[in-house]
Amino acid sequence: MPMTAIILAAGEGTRMKSRHPKVMHKLLDRPLVSWVTRAAREAGAERIVVVVGHGADEVRGHLAGEKDVECVEQTERLGTGHAVRVALEATGISAGPLLVLNGDGPLVEPDTLRRLIAPVADGGSAAAILTWTPEDPTGYGRLEFDAAGSVVRIIEQKDCTPEQAAGLTACNPGFYAFDAEQLAAHIGELSTNNAQHEYYLTDMVSVLRGHSLNVAAVKTEDADELLGVNDRAQLAELTRLAQERINERLMSEGVTMLDPRTVWVGPDVTVGRDTVLLPMTMLWGSTTVGEECEIGPNTRLTDCTVADHVSLEETVGVDVTIERDVTCGPRAYLRGGAHVLEGAHVGTHVEIKNSTIGRGSKVPHLSYIGDCTMGAGVNIGGGSITCNYDGVHKNRTTIGDNVFVGSDTMMVAPVTIGDGALVGASSCVTKDVPADALYLERAEQRIVEGYASRRLERLKRDEA
Numbered sequence: 001m002p003m004t005a006i007i008l009a010a011g012e013g014t015r016m017k018s019r020h021p022k023v024m025h026k027l028l029d030r031p032l033v034s035w036v037t038r039a040a041r042e043a044g045a046e047r048i049v050v051v052v053g054h055g056a057d058e059v060r061g062h063l064a065g066e067k068d069v070e071c072v073e074q075t076e077r078l079g080t081g082h083a084v085r086v087a088l089e090a091t092g093i094s095a096g097p098l099l100v101l102n103g104d105g106p107l108v109e110p111d112t113l114r115r116l117i118a119p120v121a122d123g124g125s126a127a128a129i130l131t132w133t134p135e136d137p138t139g140y141g142r143l144e145f146d147a148a149g150s151v152v153r154i155i156e157q158k159d160c161t162p163e164q165a166a167g168l169t170a171c172n173p174g175f176y177a178f179d180a181e182q183l184a185a186h187i188g189e190l191s192t193n194n195a196q197h198e199y200y201l202t203d204m205v206s207v208l209r210g211h212s213l214n215v216a217a218v219k220t221e222d223a224d225e226l227l228g229v230n231d232r233a234q235l236a237e238l239t240r241l242a243q244e245r246i247n248e249r250l251m252s253e254g255v256t257m258l259d260p261r262t263v264w265v266g267p268d269v270t271v272g273r274d275t276v277l278l279p280m281t282m283l284w285g286s287t288t289v290g291e292e293c294e295i296g297p298n299t300r301l302t303d304c305t306v307a308d309h310v311s312l313e314e315t316v317g318v319d320v321t322i323e324r325d326v327t328c329g330p331r332a333y334l335r336g337g338a339h340v341l342e343g344a345h346v347g348t349h350v351e352i353k354n355s356t357i358g359r360g361s362k363v364p365h366l367s368y369i370g371d372c373t374m375g376a377g378v379n380i381g382g383g384s385i386t387c388n389y390d391g392v393h394k395n396r397t398t399i400g401d402n403v404f405v406g407s408d409t410m411m412v413a414p415v416t417i418g419d420g421a422l423v424g425a426s427s428c429v430t431k432d433v434p435a436d437a438l439y440l441e442r443a444e445q446r447i448v449e450g451y452a453s454r455r456l457e458r459l460k461r462d463e464a
Contacts, residue, residue, distance in 0.1 A: 001095055002047065003045045003047075003098070003117060003121070004047045004049065004093055005037075005043075005045035005101060006049045006093075006099070006100045007050045007100075007103050008083050008084070008102050009033050009050050009103030010056075010073075011103075013025075016230075016235075017231075017232075020058060021055030021058060021059055022229065022230075023059060023103040024055065027229075027239050028246075028266050028284075029284035029302075030266065030267075031062055032106045032229060034063075034066070035107070036102070036105060036106060036108070037063070037069055039101075039108050039110050040099060040113065043111075043113035044110075049070055049071075049087050050063060050070070050071050050072070050103065051071075051087050053074045053075070053083075054077075056071070056073050072087045079196070079201070080198075080199070080200060080202075081199030081200050082190075084183070084187065084201055085187045085190075088180075088187065093184065094184045095181050096180050098178045099177055100175075100176040101113075101174075101175055102175075104228045104229045105175070105226070105228045105229075106238060106242070107224060107225040107226075107227060107238060107242060108226065109225050112175075112222075115218055116130050116175060116177045116218045118218075119216040120177045120216075124214065125179075125215060126183075127178045127204065128218050129215065129216070129217050130176070130218050131170045132219060132226060134171055137169055142157075142164060142170065142171060143168065143172060144164075150214050150216065151205050151209075153202075154202035156194065158194075173226035173227075173228070174228070178204070182208060183204065186204070186207050186211060189207045189210075190204065190207065191203070224241050243263075243264055246267060247263060248260075250265065250277075253273065254273035255274075256276045256277070258279055259279045262279040262280055262281075263279065263282075268286055269283045269285075269286075270287075270288045270289070271283070271288075271289045272289060272292070272293070272308065273291050273292075275289055275290070275291060276293070276294045277295050277296060279296060279297045279298075280296060280297050280298045280299070281298075283295070283301050284301065287304045287305075288305050288306065289301075289310075290307045290308035290310065290324070292309050293306060293312070294311045294312070294313075295310075296314075298330075299314060299317075299329075300315075300316050301315075301318075302317070302319070303319045304317045304319065304321070304322065305322065306322045308324045309324050310322055310323075310324065310325070310326050311326075312327075312332075313328070313329035314329045314330035314331045314332070315328045316332070316333045317334045317338075318335045318336070319336065320338040320340070321338075323342040323343075325342055325343045326341075326343065326346070327345050327346075329347070329348070331348055332346050332347065332348070333350070333351045333352070334346065334351075334352045335353050335354075338352040338354065340357045341357060342359050343360040344360060345363070345364065347364035350364075350367050351367075351369070351370075352369050352370075354370060354394075355369050355371060357374050358401070359376040359377070361379070364380070367382065367385065368385045369386050370394075371388040371394050371396045372386045372396065372413075373398050375399060375403065376401045378403045378404075379403075381406045381407030381408065382407045383409075384405055384407065384409040385410055387412045388413045395413035396414055397414070397415055397417075398415075398416040399411075400416075400419035401419045402419060402420050403417050403421050403422075404421075404423065405417070406422075406423055408425055409423055409425065409428075410427070411429045412430045416433070417439070418434050418435030418437065419436070420435055420436040421433045421436060423439045424439065428441050
């Protein structure tokens with residue numbers, strides 16, 4: 001039957017000292033909870049249920065963009081067992097393999113989750129617990145086994161006797177798999193007879209064993225993927241681990257990094273072979289970068305598509321498409337669906353918004369091009385602006401092929417400049433310019449000989 005995942009994300013996370021729920025704090029480019037939904041999805045979960053509580057509206061608002069995720073609210077926080085019961089009752093889940101994961105455990109790998117669910121999916125166990133043996137088990141629940149190696153129960157740290165705390169070394173990091181039918185049938189048997197007077201999900205092991213059902217333990221050696229986040233120091237540490245994991249994979253695939261410690265790449269980013277990522281480069285969201293590019297230094301791209309042989313220096317790009325052989329920067333800003341065509345150049349201190357820059361066109365420096373359709377072979381002089389906003393509406397500027405726009409030109413939209421036109425420097429274009437025409441708009445130059453010295457003498461006399 002199809003796999004389901006329940007993700008527990010209702011906790012406040014008081015140690016974060018934050019106005020926001022813990023699971024909404026970002027690791028690299030996305031909130032913690034989205035790392036877990038991603039892992040569950042890639043492991044094969046076809047239905048993902050997130051239990052929300054503290055900051056429920058914020059978590060729901062974020063997860064609304066993940067179409068296969070549904071949220072269930074735990075209005076009373078009475079423990080992990082209660083959270084799962086709320087999810088089961090609200091969704092009607094009652095059959096098939098079921099993962100139960102923590103929303104603050106972002107580094108778990110899909111392959112690990114597939115191994116965890118296997119003993120349940122093949123019908124051999126009613127539940128499975130992921131486990132490992134840390135050097136210092138303090139703070140973790142401990143697994144107790146029978147002679148056959150099946151889990152008998154999980155004892156929370158606060159409920160351990162000194163002997164159990166010292167002798168039981170296999171720990172529970174909080175990743176579970178259940179047969180949903182057995183879980184739904186027996187979760188009502190949990191009690192609050194423990195140190196915190198809560199319904200522990202871990203007590204389901206004893207409950208299932210009481211019905212002569214098997215509970216398997218699935219061991220893992222990679223402790224890093226089991227780590228959770230309780231405070232900002234741990235968030236920083238897990239961010240570093242995620243950065244290392246992603247950068248090592250990219251370098252193994254043929255990407256060069258001058259200093260991997262200063263390159264940050266999100267988990268859904270792809271980068272082509274022989275591309276160089278220079279220090280202080282950040283690639284976020286669904287960004288794709290082609291082959292033989294040079295990105296950075298000091299460059300941040302979010303949800304961008306970059307073709308081959310592109311050079312981006314000190315560039316910020318958000319939701320833009322950059323075709324091959326483009327050069328950009330330093331200190332350039334591209335946003336709002338900008339599309340830079342093959343061989344174009346965007347230079348220093350240039351902003352491009354919701355515009356197409358034609359093949360081989362140049363916007364070299366100190367210019368703003370917004371809401372513009374630009375043809376091929378255009379040259380935009382420094383300090384030029386498309387004046388696209390009239391206070392109410394955004395208006396478009398259309399520039400044909402092979403147009404030359406002189407420096408310090410204002411193009412007041414809506415306006416069209418025809419193919420091959422020449423616009424003189426320091427013009428204010430308020431009317432359409434025909435193809436191959438010269439447009440020149442300037443005040444007549446006036447020279448008054450000797451005026452400056454006479455003015456200075458007058459001022460000195462007035463001061464005396």
